Amino acid sequence: MAITRRQKDVLDFLTSFTQRCGYSPSYEEIASGLGVNSLATVHKHITNLQNKGLLQRAHNRSRSIDVLPARSSKKGTDRLPLLGRIAAGRPVEAVETAETISLSDILGNREVFALEVRGDSMRDEHIVSGDYVLVERTRTAREGEIVVALVDGTDATLKRFYREGSMIRLQPSNSEMAPIFAPAAAVTIQGKVLGVLRKY
Amino acid sequence: MAITRRQKDVLDFLTSFTQRCGYSPSYEEIASGLGVNSLATVHKHITNLQNKGLLQRAHNRSRSIDVLPARSSKKGTDRLPLLGRIAAGRPVEAVETAETISLSDILGNREVFALEVRGDSMRDEHIVSGDYVLVERTRTAREGEIVVALVDGTDATLKRFYREGSMIRLQPSNSEMAPIFAPAAAVTIQGKVLGVLRKY
DNA sequence: TTGCGATTCGCCTTTTATTCGCTAGAATGT
DNA sequence: ACATTCTAGCGAATAAAAGGCGAATCGCAA
Numbered sequence: 001m002a003i004t005r006r007q008k009d010v011l012d013f014l015t016s017f018t019q020r021c022g023y024s025p026s027y028e029e030i031a032s033g034l035g036v037n038s039l040a041t042v043h044k045h046i047t048n049l050q051n052k053g054l055l056q057r058a059h060n061r062s063r064s065i066d067v068l069p070a071r072s073s074k075k076g077t078d079r080l081p082l083l084g085r086i087a088a089g090r091p092v093e094a095v096e097t098a099e100t101i102s103l104s105d106i107l108g109n110r111e112v113f114a115l116e117v118r119g120d121s122m123r124d125e126h127i128v129s130g131d132y133v134l135v136e137r138t139r140t141a142r143e144g145e146i147v148v149a150l151v152d153g154t155d156a157t158l159k160r161f162y163r164e165g166s167m168i169r170l171q172p173s174n175s176e177m178a179p180i181f182a183p184a185a186a187v188t189i190q191g192k193v194l195g196v197l198r199k200y
Numbered sequence: 201m202a203i204t205r206r207q208k209d210v211l212d213f214l215t216s217f218t219q220r221c222g223y224s225p226s227y228e229e230i231a232s233g234l235g236v237n238s239l240a241t242v243h244k245h246i247t248n249l250q251n252k253g254l255l256q257r258a259h260n261r262s263r264s265i266d267v268l269p270a271r272s273s274k275k276g277t278d279r280l281p282l283l284g285r286i287a288a289g290r291p292v293e294a295v296e297t298a299e300t301i302s303l304s305d306i307l308g309n310r311e312v313f314a315l316e317v318r319g320d321s322m323r324d325e326h327i328v329s330g331d332y333v334l335v336e337r338t339r340t341a342r343e344g345e346i347v348v349a350l351v352d353g354t355d356a357t358l359k360r361f362y363r364e365g366s367m368i369r370l371q372p373s374n375s376e377m378a379p380i381f382a383p384a385a386a387v388t389i390q391g392k393v394l395g396v397l398r399k400y
Numbered sequence: 401t402t403g404c405g406a407t408t409c410g411c412c413t414t415t416t417a418t419t420c421g422c423t424a425g426a427a428t429g430t
Numbered sequence: 431a432c433a434t435t436c437t438a439g440c441g442a443a444t445a446a447a448a449g450g451c452g453a454a455t456c457g458c459a460a
Contacts, residue, residue, distance in 0.1 A: 004437065024329045026416055043418065048437085061448055062416050064202040101314045101332055101397070103303055114301045126326035126398075132301055146400070182451050196303065196398040198326075200346070206449065226405060238451050243407065246448085260406050260457050 003052070010045045011033060011054060014067050023066040104132075109123050110136045112194065115148065115158075122146070122158055125173035131198045133158065135191035146193040158193070202252065209234060210245045210256060214267050224265040303334075310339045310393065315348065315358075322346070322358055325373035331398045333358065335391035346393040352386050358393070 001168065003011075013033050017025045025033065027042045046065065049055050058064040117131045125146070127133065133148075140149045141161045149170055150156050158172035159180065168187045170180040203211070213233050217225045225233065225301045227242045246265065249255050258264035272322045325346070327333065333348075341347045341361045349370055350356050359380065361369035365384065370380040 006438070021208075023205050023208045027418095028416075036439070039417075040419080040441080041439050044438075045416095058202060060417055061202065062446095062448060063204045064417095066202055066268050078364075086248040101278075123326075126323075126331075128326050194400060195305075196396070198393060227407095228405075236450070239406080240408080240452080241450050247407095248448085262405055262458085264406095369437070 003054070007045065007049060007054075011049060011067065014055065014065060018065075018067065022037075031046065035087055048111075065117050110194075112136050112195070113191075121172040121174050121177055123174045125160075127158070127173075127196055133193045133196040134197060136194050137191045139189050141189050141192050143156045148190040148193070150188040150190055151180060151182050153188070156190065161189070161192075203254070205342050206251075207249055210242075211249060211267065214255065214265060218265075218267060224263045226263055257395065259334065274330075298300065313391070314397070319376050321372040321377055321392040323374045325360075327358070327373075327396055331396050333393050334395040334397060336394050337391045339389050340390050341389050346392040348393070350390055351380060353388070356390065361389070 002034065006072075010030070013030060014024065017029070017033065018190070027039045027046075030042045030046075031037065031039055046055070046057060046071070050057055053135045055066065055068055056066040112134055114132045114134055117127055117133055118129055120129065122128075127146075134147055145160060146158065147162050147170075148156060148158055149168075151170070156168065157180070159172055162171060163167040163184075164181075166184055168184050169184050170187070172179065210230070210323060213230065214224065217233065225245075227239045230242045230246075231237065231239055234242070246255070246257065250257055251304065253268065255268055256266045299301070312330045314337055315335055316326055317333055318329055320329065322328075327346075333346075335348050343362060345361050346358065347361045347370075348356060348358055349368075351370070357370065359372055359382070362369040363384075364381075366384055368382050368384050370382070370387070374377065
């Protein structure tokens, strides 16, 4: 069920509009939201998405688009079998294993959001540009944890967190970059990193 | 739920009126509340909303409208908000964004399994011991893709895949390790890597 | 029975969805 | 390398639904 970049745009717009307004958008509103000038284009997108089973729509009915939550809960795509370890020797068997892994193993029941990483400040930590970090929203952090921190209220960065007396050291994991030292009062923790997700 | 702008207005008015007064409004009150002059219009709205299952009403009875509780949106842990990019400057806002990321964005509907990585053979690719690679089960691969490959039926490894004439080169992403050369017949592709998941 | 609110009936305007024909680029298969 | 299919886009014409009106009618309850 290949979904194109543009189709995801459309789907995201629909979800956000519906969330924001409480009703679904008209084709014209979709068009202007996506920056296209033709209703036909919108119509084609909607039709395609409907054919892919990602949304429902009543024929010729105004504002009748329903985005289906089926995207995730379709077939348990959120939980996948953990078949073993690689580079160990044996072929990967199609074994029925009880072991599985899923996002919820990482997330638990916590309030989590994702951020796309830009820059190389955590390169030695093997977090690179384009990765998504999964961040739990907290205001505190422990020594050595990777955090999203705000310095002087303006600069959000991804660093390791260390306390040094009344100062905070935010340590990049990149030997070419210098740590940031700041008084504890100037640093706001926005969350700590629970995991990393990368997509090829 | 397939609702129009005006219908939401009506529904909102009904909810707030009922909340405020403890009883439901007459059609005339609804009309003036909505700024319309015809009871017929109101009636049409109410009927439509009833057909959509959003409210209940007794026939020909005064003030007999019951707004049915809206279905709550269960929030799945498998889809999380993508709040923005990090190391960009601004604080991470608690914005309601439509953009989301989830495992299914990576997986699609393909047959996927996970493997825990051991060893450092893909270190320069920022895949390290302890990470989980998400692998689509395929028997073919394209030039340069990261694959799970079986050499001589015994040795499963994680490498980049290159074809060189009748030979296959399996290239580790680690400058300290040498590539594996093998005849195409001796190499079995077990799958290709779609993504990486890391858990701290 | 009588009155008030609910219902129904045409008829109108505005909003919205649908369809058609066309161009162009990307992805795929032979 | 080529043809084919799919995605993405444009503008215009058409059809249908949504929203609205006033007036006539109906039905319950006081």
